[in-house]
Ligand SMILES: [Zn+2]
Ligand SMILES: [Zn+2]
């Protein structure tokens with residue numbers, strides 16, 4: 004059997020469901036609401052395909068379909084070069100309005116309800132809410148640690164105090180934190196005493212990323228671990244200076260984007276530190292100022 008065969012079969016099945024007319028199904032549960040506004044319909048998420056068959060994320064406001072009715076989200080239409088994943092017909096111009104209308108009326112719970120989020124969100128806003136949900140847990144970045152929760156800052160100080168660098172804030176602009184970075188370590192963990200934008204006293208966690216992916220050197224950048232917040236408040240300014248074996252100082256000033264997961268993250272702005280700077284000890288010294 005071709006390796007992709009069983010997956011394609013599943014996809015076809017999903018697409019048939021996605022393209023089906025959106026009349027109430029046998030297993031949808033009907034109930035007249037108390038205000039007498041007519042019938043409310045509950046849909047078993049398994050009864051109607053409400054996720055993109057390609058990326059398996061919940062559909063957002065726009066759903067596209069090919070002329071045979073196979074559905075895909077806007078991003079995937081671009082990803083598959085606007086050729087239907089199932090039948091090869093063009094996809095990306097025609098919207099699937101009936102499915103969009105149903106999706107627009109659907110509500111659901113945030114997936115972080117077990118961490119205390121009580122929000123009922125529109126299904127099509129689910130992904131956006133969850134990215135910014137203040138109750139979303141953070142995973143510990145330290146290698147081999149499985150902690151996942153709401154108190155990452157405290158966890159890092161309690162369990163990994165030897166691996167984290169504490170950064171004081173609200174200090175004069177000339178104060179920087181100095182640390183040594185090894186060429187082979189993918190990041191260093193930095194903790195800032197207090198969440199500077201909320202002042203809640205919870206502290207913030209930053210990673211100084213030491214990325215590969217560039218030729219003849221490494222790419223350094225700073226990110227903040229946590230939910231993205233509305234209005235860009237989370238984007239804290241920072242300045243970093245790198246000193247290596249070559250004379251001179253490499254420096255970068257920018258804002259630290261917020262990331263929930265490092266997986267798939269690519270820094271838009273970084274400081275290129277060439278191989279020559281790391282030799283011969285494979286280390287550079289980094290001074291950093293946040294806020
Ligand atoms: Zn998709
Ligand atoms: Zn198709």
Ligand SMILES: [Zn+2]
Nearest residue numbers: 113115120136
């Ligand atoms: Zn939430």
Ligand SMILES: [Zn+2]
Nearest residue numbers: 143145148150
């Ligand atoms: Zn940990």
